[in-house]
Amino acid sequence: MPTEFDLLPENAEELGLEPDPLPSVTRIDTVVDGRTVSALRWTTESLRVVFLHGGGQNAHTWDSVLLSLGVPALAIDLPGHGHSQWREDGDYRPHLNAEAVAPVIRELAPDAELVVGMSLGGLTTISAAARYPGLIKRAILVDVSPESPKRVENLSKKDRGTVALVSGPDTFDDLDELIELTAAAAPNRPKSSIRRGVIHNTRQTDDGRWRWRYDRFRKSIEPEPLWKDLSDSDTPFTLIRGGLSQFVADEDIDTLRRYRPGLVVFTVDGAGHSVQSDAPSELARIVGDTLRSAH
Template sequence: MPTEFDLLPENAEEIGLGSTPLPTVTRVDTEVDGHLTSALKWTAEPPRLVLLHGGGQNAHTWDSVLLALGVAALAIDLPGHGHSAWRDDHDYRPLPNAPLVAATIREHAPHAELVVGMSLGGLTTIAIAARDPGLIERAVLVDVSPESPRRFSELSGKDRGTVALASDGPDTFDDLEELIELTAMAAPNRSKSAIRRGVIHNTRQLPDGRWQWRYDRMREQIDSEPLWDAFSASTIPYKLVRGGASAFVADADVDEYRRRRPDIDVVTVPGSGHSVQSDAPLELAEIIRTVLDKTR
């Protein structure tokens, strides 16, 4: 019976690892107030790194980055995504996410040196850092600011990328190939094999044979001001990674980050869209490695 880890050799080959032995990856769960949060634990060692994906994604979005890094890590499925439970209120905003994700970090990665959060995962990281001082030592935010949800709502067409499929697309599809083709059109810079892997990890087949995304759609709007306040309240070191071809973080957002925290480090990955981990996994892995090296 195929498992969710059977595609890892393909990831490894695509990023040039060849016959390098692959790490052991296991799924671990945490239950808080009856709500299940699931995660992938990379190696049996205590995780040095925690990763939080974006809206409409899941923990497997980090597979290539983690294979390139080769460090013990915990990649969490955000509430309502991947193998984590869906909420009855469909509220997956960063502030409601924070206690559930924090409990997962506390149980499975209490001594992690770094949290990397992309998009919704980055905003959730900001919320956790303010809510649970001491749980996160430092953070990397991948192509997100508290203004990103508003900026996405103002985008149209190709500028929305694959995020448009998560928020605006149909609820179900006739077959997997239809989903793969739609995703490929929204992410022309990614290989077809990478897109196929991503779709396989992010879908499930319904009893009637149709296919559905493996996430619940957010019903609430994300308000920027509480997240800016949370960012200001936190004292941990932050690094912002921008996608050079992404419209999700504007120069004005960077200015606001710097106004509130002049010490924030900002780096841009040329040519990458919003999902830097998918468009430029090796480049992002090297950025993360540099931050981890500072913790030693």
């Protein structure tokens, strides 16, 4: 019976890594306030990094990064995504996500030195750092600021990339249709990577059609509470921008630096919003360097 981990050798081959032996990866479900929060645990050792994906994604978006990084890590499916339970109210704002993932981090990765959050996962990281002092010792935001959700509203479909798919149809006739749609939204990404991503991010319904493995957002994300969270937290932050992305503007960085004078900023040339998919090895290098600089 095929498992969700059967595609990892393909990830490794694409990265130029030896496909054998691969790290031990297991899925762990935790019940928080009556809802299941699912996560992928990379190795059985003490976990050093926690990864939180973006909206419309899932924990497998980090597979290539984690293979390149090679450190024990936890990749969490945010509520309403992947294998985590959907909320009845469709409310996936960062402060509610933080309430869901904080107990998971505390239970499974209490000694984590770093949390890496991309897009919605980055905003969730900001909220969690403010609401749970001491939980997040150091954080990396991947291509997001508190202004990003509003900024995206004014971007063209082309500039939104794969994020534009979130507002598209819910169900599809076959998997190939989804793969082609995603490939058109991410033309610089290897087709094999896109295929893996679609497989991990979809499920087949009883009528044989395919649908995304995430819920629709029914609440908008406002920037003001997130800026306040930044002001209330003393967690050191690093920002990684995609060089081709328009989700973070220069003025956003100026504001981030007013709240965090020590903010470190990296730009990954040639990467769009999903830096982990467009440049996984480069992102892994920056994450590794950040871990080493903490010691």
